[in-house]
Amino acid sequence: MTLLKTPLNKTHIESGARMVPFAGWDMPVQYSGIIEEVKAVRNACGLFDVSHMGRIDIQGSAASDFLNKTLSVDVNKLKPNRAKYGVICNIDGGIIDDCIVYKFDSDHFLLVPNASNKTIVIDWLNQHKPKSNVSMIDITTQHAMIALQGPKGMQTLNDQVQSDMSLLKMFNFTQEAFCGTDVMIARTGYTxxxxxELFVPESKAAHVWNILVDSGAKPCGLGSRDLLRLEAGLLLHGNDMNTKINPFEAGLEKFVNCDKDDYLAGPALRKIRSEGPEKKLVGFYVDGNRAARPGYTINHGATQVGYITSGTYSPTLNRNIALGYVLTELIDNNKNLKCDIRGQFTDIVITKLPFYSR
Incomplete structure (x- = not known):
């Protein structure tokens, strides 16, 4: 299969990035090294190519009603130039994908789903899109999407724009000129x-990227991005949630409005809310030197009571961390939980998420 290439593909290769296939794209997994890149983001700023993420432009007089029917959030309550994280659930309440929706006005939105789920999301939306008064166009390849992340990121960005981007509130976005290039800048991220995150015209992507690198931002790959999001307790669809998992199990209920009129997943989610989930996603500290990997079982005595969904060594915390599902009844009485790490039963302790926060 021929891999898709982001507008920055040539730049990555010329800069010596290690490239790997990811969700049908040729993507950089690392530049200088995953741990070095993590430290750069935590202490200064890093730069990520996230152009593989989907971008779906949704317009029309019925756009708000359409999205309220299919997304977990209430877009009517969202003000223009603001964004909101949410999930897309099927009629049984299973999570098809998580996403961010950006509202330009009541008739115009941008939906950003995960790269691996973009086609599935578009198919689901098309099944429920009204025949008129809503248009939906995949504009993924028209723009690059570049994430500038870290405590020195705003200072680095401010050197290239007229406005003070530190005044832009979280999950707000604006249009700005970046060295003569019109870009959309959103106060969002996954680290x-x-x-x-900057939405840049395809033809200007390398220009913007190189300016930020020359200004001190460290190029980073998907490997460090995954580690950073796990330290921050952020979920990854396909690992920590899927169509067999509902938002109440995944701990995402605060991003769900079950009571919206005509919400497709509303009846199922209201039932789950009433009954309560049998299992929940929690964070774990893992003893010892070996990481708990996805699929490893969680045991209480001789009984399996859960499983790991994400796990790794955290260089920021200097210890092994993991996310996983465990029976709800054991969350408050979680002594003697162990993870089967390749035949060795290792002590794990439930801890409050996120593992790391600034």
Whole structure:
């Protein structure tokens, strides 16, 4: 299969990035090294190519009603130039994907789903899109999406724009000229650090990227991005949630409005809310030197009571961390939980999420 290439593909290769296939794209997994890149983001600022993420432009007089029917959030309550994180659930309440929706006005939105789920999301939306008064266009390849993340990110960005981007509130976005290039800048990210995501015209992507690198931002790959999001307790669809998992199990209920009129997943989610989930996603500290990996079982005595969904060594915390599902009844009485790490039963302790926050 021929891999898709982001507008920055040539730049990555010329800069020596290690490239790997990811969700049908040729993507950089690392530049200088995952741990070095993590430290750069935590202490200064890093730069990520996230152009593989989907971008779906949704317009029309019925756009708000359409999205309220299919998304977990209430877009009518969202003000223009603001964004909101949410999930897309099927009629049984299972999570098709998580996403961010950006509202330009009541008739115009941008939906950003995960790269691996974009086609599935578009198919689901098309099944429920009204025949008139809503248009839906995949504009993924028209723009690059660049994430500038870290405590020095805003200072780095401010050197290139007229406005003070530190005044832009979280999950707000604006249009700005970046060295003569019109870009959309959103105060969003997936690292647990302050930062922004820039939506840049395809033809200007390398220009913007190189300016930020020359200004001190460290190029980073998907490997460090995954580690950073796990330290921040952020979920990854396909690992920590899927169509067999509902938002109440995944701990995402605060991003769900079950009571919206005509919400497709509303009846199922209201039932789940009433009954309560049998299992829940929690964070774990893992003893010892070996990481708990996805699929490893969680045991209480001789009984399996859960499983790991994400796990790794955290260089920021200098210890092994993991996310996983465990029976709800054991969350408050979680002594003697163990993870089967390749035949060795290792002590794990439930801890409050996120593992790391600035």
């Amino acid at each position: 647990g650090e302050d930062g922004v």
